[in-house]
Amino acid sequence: MAIELRVPTILRTYTKGEKAVSGAGGTLAELFDDLEARNPGLKERIVEGEPEELRRFVNVYVNDEDVRFTGGLKTGVKDGDVVVVLPAVAGG
Amino acid sequence: MLIIDSAGYDAIVAHARRDHPDEACGVVAGPAGSDRPERFIPMLNAAMSPTFYEFDSGDLLRLYKEMDDRDEEPVVIYHSHTATEAYPSRTDINLAQEPGAHYVLVSTRDGADSPSYDGPVEFRSYRIIDGAVTEEDVKIVPDYSNLGDN
Numbered sequence: 001m002a003i004e005l006r007v008p009t010i011l012r013t014y015t016k017g018e019k020a021v022s023g024a025g026g027t028l029a030e031l032f033d034d035l036e037a038r039n040p041g042l043k044e045r046i047v048e049g050e051p052e053e054l055r056r057f058v059n060v061y062v063n064d065e066d067v068r069f070t071g072g073l074k075t076g077v078k079d080g081d082v083v084v085v086l087p088a089v090a091g092g
Numbered sequence: 093m094l095i096i097d098s099a100g101y102d103a104i105v106a107h108a109r110r111d112h113p114d115e116a117c118g119v120v121a122g123p124a125g126s127d128r129p130e131r132f133i134p135m136l137n138a139a140m141s142p143t144f145y146e147f148d149s150g151d152l153l154r155l156y157k158e159m160d161d162r163d164e165e166p167v168v169i170y171h172s173h174t175a176t177e178a179y180p181s182r183t184d185i186n187l188a189q190e191p192g193a194h195y196v197l198v199s200t201r202d203g204a205d206s207p208s209y210d211g212p213v214e215f216r217s218y219r220i221i222d223g224a225v226t227e228e229d230v231k232i233v234p235d236y237s238n239l240g241d242n
Contacts, residue, residue, distance in 0.1 A: 009165075010189045057187055059149045066149045086156055087190070089117070090139075090146035091171060092183030 001079035003031055007042075008086055014042040028060065029073040031083065046085060047073065057088040093229045094194045094217040096120070096129050096168065101232050103132045105213050108172035108198040111137070112205030116198075117145040120168035121159050128236055129167040129194070137171075144183070145171045168217075170196035177201070178214040180225050188220035194228070195220050 002022040007015050015021050021039060025031035029052065036043040048055050052073060060067045061084040067075040077083065100120050107116045117137050120129035133155065138148040147155070159165060169190060173181070178197035180188070188195060199214040219226045 008189070010191060057189075059152060061153055064153060066153075068149070084153065084156075086152055088146055088149075088187065089119075089135075089152060089166075089169060089190070090144070090183075090187050092144050092181040 003077050003079060003081050003083060005031070005035060006082065006084045010087060011042060011045055011085065014039045014045070024079075025077060027073065028062070028067060028075045028077055028083070031077055032073070057090060059086045059088055060084070061086070093231055094129075094168070094196070095127075095231045095233060095236075097235050098232050099235075100129050100132055100168070101215065103134070104168075104170050104196060105198060105204075105215060107134050108170075108200050108213070109204050109209075111172065112200040113142045113174045114140055115142060115145040115172050115174060117147065117169075117171040119155065119166045120170070121162075121164040122167035124163050124165045127167060130236070131164065142174050166190055166193050168196050169193045170198065172198045172200055174200050174205075178216045180218055180220060185220055185223055185225060191219075191221045194218070196230075 002024055004020050004022055006020050021035060023031050023034040025034050032043045032046060046055060046058050054060060054072055062075055062077055062081055107118060115137055118134040121131045121133060122128040135147050135151060137145045139146045178199040195218045197216050202211060203209050204213045217228050217230050
């Protein structure tokens with residue numbers, strides 16, 4: 001078992017075209033660090049700043065729950081969870 | 093070039109006119125790889141603003157899961173400008189994150205929100221990839237029956 005991350009089209013250049021990748025970690029931050037090791041460049045498109053935060057126009061869901069309401073990058077994850085990343089559809 | 097049927101075209105324009113002065117937004121989904129916008133899906137503008145639009149995050153997840161289940165993709169992503177021309181703003185360009193989509197812009201600045209308005213409504217389509225905007229022709233067809241598989 002592992003944690004599955006569903007990758008949006010625009011970020012598949014960092015996952016060799018894969019629609020989903022697997023990783024490990026106790027929190028979202030740890031999961032993104034783990035995934036970054038095998039998918040260089042992916043994390044930077046999802047998080048930014050110091051301390052790291054989710055990018056404003058990227059939505060992340062753990063088991064269909066928007067993580068902005070569950071602690072952001074500190075949101076706990078476990079084996080079997082499904083993490084979905086979706087760029088916001090937005091503009092001016 | 094964007095090829096869209098008149099039903100889809102009319103639905104986008106009607107949505108833009110209805111939501112004026114706020115920006116209207118939505119998607120026309122189609123079978124993955126077909127480049128054929130078939131299923132009109134108006135979305136709520138969570139920003140409820142005349143100068144900004146954003147899909148609600150819960151709506152966005154439901155939309156993408158539904159398209160995934162149906163093997164669809166967002167062929168058209170549309171929104172309206174209510175005081176300016178139908179050309180992507182700097183914000184539109186910075187936030188465009190669907191390189192495969194036709195970004196459709198409609199402008200209601202000429203009074204198209206009025207029920208009595210019967211003039212033309214600006215309807216233009218673009219590719220927006222890595223910050224580069226390319227306008228494309230729009231062809232409106234009665235339906236897709238004569239276009240073969242594409």
